[in-house]
Amino acid sequence: MNTNEAKEKLLLYRDPIDDADPQFREALAYAHRNPELAEWLREQAGCYQAIRSKLRDVEAPRDLAEKIIRNQPIRFCMDWTQILKLAAAIIISAGITAASLELWHRGKRPVLQGQEIVVKGEVLDLTCYVAYNWSGPKHASCAMDCIKSGLPVGIKTEDGKVYLLTGKEAHVNDQLADYAAKVVTVRGKETARDGFAQIQVEEIRKF
Amino acid sequence: MSADPEFENLVKLYYRDLYRFGFSLTGSEVDATDLTQETFYIWANKRHQLRNPGNVKGWLFTTLRREFLKICRHRKRVAHEPINEDAQNFPHVSADVVNRIDAQTLLNVLGEIDEGYRAPLVLYYLEDLSYKQIGEVLAIPLGTVQSRIARAKIKLFELLTETKPRTAA
Numbered sequence: 001m002n003t004n005e006a007k008e009k010l011l012l013y014r015d016p017i018d019d020a021d022p023q024f025r026e027a028l029a030y031a032h033r034n035p036e037l038a039e040w041l042r043e044q045a046g047c048y049q050a051i052r053s054k055l056r057d058v059e060a061p062r063d064l065a066e067k068i069i070r071n072q073p074i075r076f077c078m079d080w081t082q083i084l085k086l087a088a089a090i091i092i093s094a095g096i097t098a099a100s101l102e103l104w105h106r107g108k109r110p111v112l113q114g115q116e117i118v119v120k121g122e123v124l125d126l127t128c129y130v131a132y133n134w135s136g137p138k139h140a141s142c143a144m145d146c147i148k149s150g151l152p153v154g155i156k157t158e159d160g161k162v163y164l165l166t167g168k169e170a171h172v173n174d175q176l177a178d179y180a181a182k183v184v185t186v187r188g189k190e191t192a193r194d195g196f197a198q199i200q201v202e203e204i205r206k207f
Numbered sequence: 208m209s210a211d212p213e214f215e216n217l218v219k220l221y222y223r224d225l226y227r228f229g230f231s232l233t234g235s236e237v238d239a240t241d242l243t244q245e246t247f248y249i250w251a252n253k254r255h256q257l258r259n260p261g262n263v264k265g266w267l268f269t270t271l272r273r274e275f276l277k278i279c280r281h282r283k284r285v286a287h288e289p290i291n292e293d294a295q296n297f298p299h300v301s302a303d304v305v306n307r308i309d310a311q312t313l314l315n316v317l318g319e320i321d322e323g324y325r326a327p328l329v330l331y332y333l334e335d336l337s338y339k340q341i342g343e344v345l346a347i348p349l350g351t352v353q354s355r356i357a358r359a360k361i362k363l364f365e366l367l368t369e370t371k372p373r374t375a376a
Contacts, residue, residue, distance in 0.1 A: 064240060138248075
């Protein structure tokens with residue numbers, strides 16, 4: 001090993017972090033025998049410490065930890081038993097509401113049927129939206145998981161109206177999961193059942 | 208008060224380290240704050256997916272760097288000078304030279320180094336990580352880590368020799 005080879009090796013050496021790293025052993029031994037190289041290594045160590053101190057002296061804002069903790073997203077999506085309980089609760093309350101409306105409107109309730117409409121809006125995971133008013137990009141990952149798992153999917157139009165999205169004979173969750181929290185345009189038949197506005201989707205276009 | 212003590216403990220333990228890493232990568236307080244926050248929120252949503260919960264710090268650093276790269280992709284890319292591969296022409300920079308510049312100048316200089324080289328160099332200086340651990344954080348092989356750090360260090364020293372020290376007001 002010559003001085004240049006030793007320098008090339010020791011360029012990466014950090015005292016004491018790399019002391020146990022065998023790749024530096026030979027070059028360090030060489031530096032012990034070579035005063036000029038030892039001096040160069042000392043200068044390198046000083047320079048390393050100076051840069052390290054400058055970078056480590058950077059202080060985080062005082063209130064950063066509190067801010068992060070305060071705005072912590074609520075753990076919800078990962079607890080599937082909670083999701084299922086919530087979905088069951090929504091279905092039961094929707095069922096009770098529907099039954100009440102049925103009794104109230106018996107004999108005079110028209111089933112609104114299908115005018116074709118085209119709406120543009122954000123794809124919603126309806127469970128979280130109805131229960132907690134969660135929507136938007138920060139909730140996208142959760143919304144995608146919920147929609148993929150088969151929970152009700154909806155769309156919120158620019159004028160604030162929310163529709164349940166259904167397929168003709170099957171769910172449209174698989175087609176919409178990737179668009180969770182994104183804006184899409186949907187064409188389909190507008191219907192209403194017991195007061196719930198819904199669209200039977202025929203075409204989805206990513207806006 | 209957080210309803211999630213695990214999240215709160217993790218934030219208190221690592222927010223400074225993550226902020227420093229973010230600040231050294233971006234040179235911006237706002238970006239470093241955003242990156243730090245986003246990293247913890249990603250952890251909060253994905254903690255159950257961690258394969259090795261013992262290496263949570265490494266996971267946080269990896270995630271922050273991934274978010275940083277997303278920012279880079281969305282912003283106009285800055286053309287960086289090519290990195291010199293010749294380690295023989297290693298410029299001499301003393302500790303005094305570094306001490307004469309302020310932290311912001313150092314961050315500006317780091318910002319002139321290509322992102323692919325900047326992250327390993329920052330971890331080399333900031334954290335007590337072995338080269339193997341740096342490679343794990345950045346998901347690059349050990350040999351690549353070392354060559355990138357060596358080249359980035361030479362580039363940093365070249366830039367520092369061209370940097371004027373701060374002058375007293």
